[in-house]
Amino acid sequence: MGNDTLTRFLSSTGRELHGSAIRRMETVAARQPDLISFAAGYPAAELFPLDELRAMTADLLGGDGSAIQYGPTRGYAPLVAALAEEMGRRSVAVTPPQLLVTTGSQQGLDLVARVLVNRGDAVLMELPTFTGAIAAFANAQARLEGVRQDGEGLDVDDLESVTARLRRDGTPAKLLYVVPNFQNPTGALLSQARRRALLEWANRHDCLIVEDDPYGALFFEGEVPPGATRPIKADDDSGRVIYLSSFSKTLAPGFRVGWMAADATLVERFEIAKQAADLASGTLDQRVAYEAMRRGVLERLAPRLRAHYRARRDAMTAALRARLEGRLAWSSPRGGFFVWATLPPGEDDAALLERAVEQRLIFVAGSAFFVDGSGHDTIRLAFSAAPELLIDEGVARLGRALDRRPVGSRTR
Amino acid sequence: MGNDTLTRFLSSTGRELHGSAIRRMETVAARQPDLISFAAGYPAAELFPLDELRAMTADLLGGDGSAIQYGPTRGYAPLVAALAEEMGRRSVAVTPPQLLVTTGSQQGLDLVARVLVNRGDAVLMELPTFTGAIAAFANAQARLEGVRQDGEGLDVDDLESVTARLRRDGTPAKLLYVVPNFQNPTGALLSQARRRALLEWANRHDCLIVEDDPYGALFFEGEVPPGATRPIKADDDSGRVIYLSSFSKTLAPGFRVGWMAADATLVERFEIAKQAADLASGTLDQRVAYEAMRRGVLERLAPRLRAHYRARRDAMTAALRARLEGRLAWSSPRGGFFVWATLPPGEDDAALLERAVEQRLIFVAGSAFFVDGSGHDTIRLAFSAAPELLIDEGVARLGRALDRRPVGSRTR
Numbered sequence: 004m005g006n007d008t009l010t011r012f013l014s015s016t017g018r019e020l021h022g023s024a025i026r027r028m029e030t031v032a033a034r035q036p037d038l039i040s041f042a043a044g045y046p047a048a049e050l051f052p053l054d055e056l057r058a059m060t061a062d063l064l065g066g067d068g069s070a071i072q073y074g075p076t077r078g079y080a081p082l083v084a085a086l087a088e089e090m091g092r093r094s095v096a097v098t099p100p101q102l103l104v105t106t107g108s109q110q111g112l113d114l115v116a117r118v119l120v121n122r123g124d125a126v127l128m129e130l131p132t133f134t135g136a137i138a139a140f141a142n143a144q145a146r147l148e149g150v151r152q153d154g155e156g157l158d159v160d161d162l163e164s165v166t167a168r169l170r171r172d173g174t175p176a177k178l179l180y181v182v183p184n185f186q187n188p189t190g191a192l193l194s195q196a197r198r199r200a201l202l203e204w205a206n207r208h209d210c211l212i213v214e215d216d217p218y219g220a221l222f223f224e225g226e227v228p229p230g231a232t233r234p235i236k237a238d239d240d241s242g243r244v245i246y247l248s249s250f251s252k253t254l255a256p257g258f259r260v261g262w263m264a265a266d267a268t269l270v271e272r273f274e275i276a277k278q279a280a281d282l283a284s285g286t287l288d289q290r291v292a293y294e295a296m297r298r299g300v301l302e303r304l305a306p307r308l309r310a311h312y313r314a315r316r317d318a319m320t321a322a323l324r325a326r327l328e329g330r331l332a333w334s335s336p337r338g339g340f341f342v343w344a345t346l347p348p349g350e351d352d353a354a355l356l357e358r359a360v361e362q363r364l365i366f367v368a369g370s371a372f373f374v375d376g377s378g379h380d381t382i383r384l385a386f387s388a389a390p391e392l393l394i395d396e397g398v399a400r401l402g403r404a405l406d407r408r409p410v411g412s413r414t415r
Numbered sequence: 416m417g418n419d420t421l422t423r424f425l426s427s428t429g430r431e432l433h434g435s436a437i438r439r440m441e442t443v444a445a446r447q448p449d450l451i452s453f454a455a456g457y458p459a460a461e462l463f464p465l466d467e468l469r470a471m472t473a474d475l476l477g478g479d480g481s482a483i484q485y486g487p488t489r490g491y492a493p494l495v496a497a498l499a500e501e502m503g504r505r506s507v508a509v510t511p512p513q514l515l516v517t518t519g520s521q522q523g524l525d526l527v528a529r530v531l532v533n534r535g536d537a538v539l540m541e542l543p544t545f546t547g548a549i550a551a552f553a554n555a556q557a558r559l560e561g562v563r564q565d566g567e568g569l570d571v572d573d574l575e576s577v578t579a580r581l582r583r584d585g586t587p588a589k590l591l592y593v594v595p596n597f598q599n600p601t602g603a604l605l606s607q608a609r610r611r612a613l614l615e616w617a618n619r620h621d622c623l624i625v626e627d628d629p630y631g632a633l634f635f636e637g638e639v640p641p642g643a644t645r646p647i648k649a650d651d652d653s654g655r656v657i658y659l660s661s662f663s664k665t666l667a668p669g670f671r672v673g674w675m676a677a678d679a680t681l682v683e684r685f686e687i688a689k690q691a692a693d694l695a696s697g698t699l700d701q702r703v704a705y706e707a708m709r710r711g712v713l714e715r716l717a718p719r720l721r722a723h724y725r726a727r728r729d730a731m732t733a734a735l736r737a738r739l740e741g742r743l744a745w746s747s748p749r750g751g752f753f754v755w756a757t758l759p760p761g762e763d764d765a766a767l768l769e770r771a772v773e774q775r776l777i778f779v780a781g782s783a784f785f786v787d788g789s790g791h792d793t794i795r796l797a798f799s800a801a802p803e804l805l806i807d808e809g810v811a812r813l814g815r816a817l818d819r820r821p822v823g824s825r826t827r
Binding site: 009010012013014015016017020021022023043045046048049051053056057060061064065067068069070071072073074106107109110112113117118119120121124135138139141142143177178211242251255256257258259266268269272275276278279280281282283284285286287288 | 421422424425426427428429432433434435455457458460461463465468469472473476477479480481482483484485486488518519521522524525529530531532533536547550551553554555589590623654663667668669670671678680681684687688690691692693694695696697698699700
């Protein structure tokens with residue numbers, strides 16, 4: 004039987020799966036080590052606390068073996084308790100029944116999509132937004148609707164008009180996905196006034212909010228007023244906010260430990276869905292995350308991460324100013340991993356990326372982040388992982404790629 | 416807003432989620448440390464190679480941090496290559512494009528269910544079968560159909576008659592899930608003749624086979640002829656067999672590393688589904704699994720595991736003979752983790768379990784493993800994790816629970 008015939012066994016989900024443009028880019032990068040990558044939002048490996056991690060794993064693997072035995076689906080109980088405390092530090096009052104450990108926060112997105120979204124349900128997402136969330140909701144065959152952003156993040160007026168249009172269409176909005184802190188890909192920090200407006204919107208229109216917060220701890224000191232990263236979930240009296248976060252950006256992503264905080268009734272459902280999805284997240288990984296909290300490793304690391312990523316951001320924006328002022332427009336984020344750039348008129352993200360690859364540079368074509376098919380005049384430049392010296396060289400390559408635009412090339 | 420009202424946001428999947436009876440049992444056990452558990456199929460923690468694991472993690476965490484960075488969704492490339500070799504040792508010729516690393520083989524089941532099964536598709540499963548597979552296919556809203564077993568495993572005649580009945584019903588069989596080696600829960604070893612018959616059945620009726628093989632390496636020396644555990648996949652010329660396996664029973668389950676081997680076209684779909692499910696399996700976990708193969712740890716461990724679990728099986732069957740001969744009937748498996756027992760006439764699995772908990776013993780009520788609502792006269796006794804001394808005491812408690820059956824208690 005040939006391969007083609009086997010595809011007839013695919014389910015409707017299997018046929019319509021949404022692949023990741025970023026993962027594809029990284030496959031390209033893995034094969035070409037002299038490439039400079041501004042593509043994936045990888046954390047800087049030189050900041051991983053390897054000495055502490057070696058000490059922790061040695062301790063954890065010196066016991067009775069429970070650190071590598073099966074564990075509860077809900078998560079390692081001391082970690083769950085520690086996460087309740089961490090949420091308290093983020094101004095969110097939750098108890099263990101409202102928490103679930105997930106295999107990275109990507110699994111949290113997947114569980115939300117499966118447990119809450121029927122085929123055709125309207126899911127609202129920022130224009131642009133995180134591709135992993137697009138994939139999770141697309142795989143649940145949601146109707147994805149975009150909401151515009153400006154410099155302060157999601158545009159609440161546009162949210163209202165999209166909501167009204169959906170209601171007229173007979174597909175009322177069910178759920179809004181939002182990344183309020185140092186958004187992926189724009190880097191925007193959603194204002195506190197708008198966060199309150201979102202909660203009010205959810206209550207008024209009877210919707211849920213999925214608040215994804217991987218970058219909240221990575222604000223750049225002195226640029227962000229106290230309280231500016233306060234989660235929407237902190238003021239959620241109605242249980243409508245499902246909050247997701249992760250250790251991937253603050254400890255290391257290879258451990259695949261994230262968590263969700265939500266209404267206990269919903270968390271119970273997410274937990275049952277997780278039983279069949281992967282039984283439980285890695286036991287050693289969870290124990291390491293717990294030890295990193297308990298031993299103060301994360302607390303000591305956080306200021307170093309903030310300073311480090313700020314320096315990277317500075318390096319990238321300085322290189323852009325020096326080399327591409329007047330040709331590109333870009334954001335200067337106050338936290339997180341990404342600079343978001345707008346291309347010159349007539350330039351196309353995919354075409355530019357092709358020419359960039361010839362210059363041995365990759366980034367992510369901006370259109371991958373838009374659920375409405377737009378964004379072909381944008382690109383995402385991750386400054387998080389490239390060594391500082393290579394950031395300037397990468398921007399130089401970007402300039403050469405822009406230079407090589409064929410005369411009279413097609414525009415969209 | 417009360418909790419009850421939030422459930423109205425659930426998707427049809429979210430409403431109909433299938434919870435795990437075994438996971439619930441373990442929640443009971445975790446709270447009562449003096450309980451003896453024959454419930455979950457946990458591997459024996461005293462055999463975990465902790466010294467080697469400490470050495471490996473120290474080496475892996477001494478490098479450039481790549482052991483805890485994001486990795487490819489397909490899996491750590493050297494591990495994927497090593498799995499191709501391992502499959503060769505299992506008589507299955509596959510190359511990396513036919514392999515995917517999964518977050519435990521539970522994730523493999525979930526990916527299969529999502530990518531291949533539409534609501535209402537007929538999925539055939541052994542009576543009884545692994546609850547994690549029941550949950551994965553139930554969550555995809557499959558129509559689950561049971562096929563009887565006897566001492567040699569799945570009954571091919573019954574398979575044919577179920578297939579014919581489904582065809583008459585207008586819901587032709589799409590997929591058969593089978594655990595050929597030391598089945599969970601019965602411990603049966605499916606004969607090679609029947610394996611060939613299954614392949615022939617799949618080709619004739621145009622179906623897929625999901626072959627789940629977590630226990631194949633755990634045969635009891637001298638009791639299993641050479642070649643008896645040869646996978647169905649070894650003789651699959653048509654690409655119809657999707658083979659799943661795992662390091663959970665041969666190294667340790669807390670690492671959550673499994674894999675699947677299937678037609679490359681399907682594997683590509685499973686990989687895309689995995690991107691949105693958890694991005695990638697744990698990087699350190701995969702590196703550890705790879706090192707355990709590369710350094711020969713698994714190879715050295717395997718004979719010890721076989722001897723150890725055989726001794727546990729012997730302890731349990733000896734205790735059953737000494738204490739419950741003539742009251743229970745049970746299997747004596749030639750590999751794996753489980754004894755499967757049939758209760759005296761009129762006894763009920765759930766009622767017996769309730770009385771066993773009073774005696775501080777837990778096991779799994781057999782009906783949890785049956786997709787047709789039957790099996791209330793059966794129980795599964797895992798001998799894998801209980802210390803040898805406690806096995807006899809656990810069987811004594813089982814005897815006391817049987818003794819306390821109320822006179823005139825209801826029968827099913």
